[in-house]
Amino acid sequence: MARSIVVIGAGVAGLAAAWSARRRGAQVAVISAGVGETALAGGAVDDVPWDQLERAARLLGGELPAGELAPAARLFAAELGLWDVPQAAAARLATVAGRIRPARGRDRALLDLGPLRRTRVLVPRAPRGAWDADALAESLADEPFARARGLRFLPVDAPILRFDDERRIPDGDLAARHDDPARLSWLLERLREALEGAGGAGAILLGPWLGARAPRAEALSARLGVPVGEALVGAGSPAGLRFEAARDALLAAIGATQRHGRVRAVGARRDGPGDRGERVSVHVEGDDAPLEADAVILAIGGLAGGGVVYAPPERGAGHDLAARGAAPFALSIAAPVTLGDARGALGVVSSMQGPELDVVAWPCGERPGALETVGIRCEGVRAAPGILAAGSVVAGRARTVLDAVTTGLRAGAEA
Template identity: 45%
Template sequence: MKPVVVVGAGAAGLGAALRLARAGCPVQVIDGAAGATSLSCGAVDATPWEDGDTALRMDGEALRLLEELGLYRLGGAVLATTAGILRGAAGADRAMLDVKALPRGAVLVPRVEHSGWDGGTLARSWSDTEMARACGLTFTAVDATILRFREERGLCDADIAARHDDGARLGWLGERLREALGRSGRCVGVILPPWLGVEGPQAEALSERVGLPCGEALAALASAAGRRFERVRDRALSRAGAAVRRGWVRRVAASPWTVELEDGEAIEASAVVLAAGGLVGGGIAYDPSEAAAGGEVPEGARPVFRMTMAAPGTLGARGRPLELPGSLFGVPPESIAWPFANDPLMDRVGLLVDASGAVQGAPGGLVACGDLVADRPRTWLEAWRSGVRAGGTLCAMLLGRENVDLHDARG
């Protein structure tokens, strides 16, 4: 059998690749560059977190595969963010501190000289939230020597996190935290900058050394959580026997399915999964007609979004194809983006697919998932769930059965 080519290696692409590989399909993953998953903060949500919905709705296959990654703690959590708020999540990277799981009391926040961490301000801000009061928690800033070298004051979070993969460095951090706890009085936990490992989450190992629950705060984009996902993803694909090819896809063509890379290589496939991401991941580009015109009048109007690779299918939103703008110069950007528009087009645009993930208008064997799909939440769990579903669709087509035992190909 020719391989199933999965274009993209984020949450959606990984879910599809593992679903296919575990069913016995040969899989070739094309990984272009870091996308939305690699930039993720460590929370896993099914809906936008502002909605307050932390329910975990996932079928058995998607849940089993996710649990096997070993990176995420599922079932609802309350996380402290470096923006100074507490927020709920359906699950989180195991390096994160779930403050909901702590008993009532004080949480130690180290005060340390680092450009990305203001322990005093964060402690006051977290303490002054309704969620902290509901949990019976206060956050106490305490001076602590948790950076070992002066040059670390300017290092990015992920680089410091990588140093804590070393057991000796993690042990040193545990000793410094115990010293800080001795000066702070009774505490029920310790919350730290996002520095607890890259090869894997080190929060549990640190908690054992300190004798209290320890974990990271939820950081902004490009934190250590994205690098941890990449390491876990690469190990999971290797165990599953999926091949990985670095490169950018220029074109996907049918009859037979062929994936053409920018370097000219063409890969023949039995089927193709499009999981290249949306506007953040690079699968969709904002490209109004005036962008190519320079100082001249555009030759004609065109939709303001396009796919970054040539492939069958139609970009759309709200269940229908994108419309041509009424002006040669497109539409005002503020009319399609938050916060200027309710239910903005930018949050919805993607490939139109059916309920199984099959791309509408394309020959059989082409599915799409993740942020590349129209009208679906741009969340981690939705990307994962749609990837596993898309992989199952191709299992049914290629292997002739929908409910393939995920244990079939593990040996």
């Protein structure tokens, strides 16, 4: 009989875990309480935090190291169909804040400036609150990467908004309008006019508006003959909607079941002799009876995704401060696992003034704070018998999309 596996969390780690477990013939159910980090992030796909990548590039005199993706990660990315992760060199993304940053890969709607040299990039003006094409163009032109590559950014007038409400509607709603092929053709004509008016260009940079169900930038680029793409938004962009659409399609394609629900507790349960041995129970809020599975994968995200909560002891102390220190973090569900950071189980440093919670929580010099690294302590991805962990909830791992893919694939394989 196929092994039964419950994956808790439907961010990129949970998706990779479900995909990997299904490939090995397991029955997989994914339970998720809603939006996590993957759906909040802007569509840049990194293996290590990008500031580290940039530091490495400076040390290497400008060349960006781009390690090979593991074959399973490459296959997973191909089946998801959402990202471009170039083999040879890192991508270069323009942010809406006017910076150019490296990324190992990107949601296909984002413009990759990496291949461009000595050319102009058009930045169409649009009367929307968070889009100032003139300021953006000026700031991007001043970036070292743009100067080194001879990239110029040219703000241009182009009536790319079709209806009056498009001045105000959220980016996600404007992106959804470009899911309609007729609307995409309309935008294509406006961009063609802008290109002709400017006497040609090497690329066109737009806001985060190019599709909510799938990236539409490639269709535009193919028909215009120049790359067209979005600028990267720090948090809360249509890239999250595109991830959710691609995730739901992939889960359906591989035959994993998916349901909405908040898990409150996970626990090991020993069945009688002759039965199937250790099973894991999963308590979903509102359900009368717990679910049971051969293994559970906790892919519930870190502090930003809702898997870990900041819970300093003084929060519940009322009039009396807690007499003793306690780690200021907790897992958001009850489970027989240990919380820690890269150094070990979480402890609290004390001084004559009492517990020094800040020493644990905040970064200090080169040392990352627990805020960035706290999670479930694992041997690889194993947290307890029958319980594995993946993604940002694993202690001490890089908080990046590709690292979540790596631990997700591994947890799915080992569950």
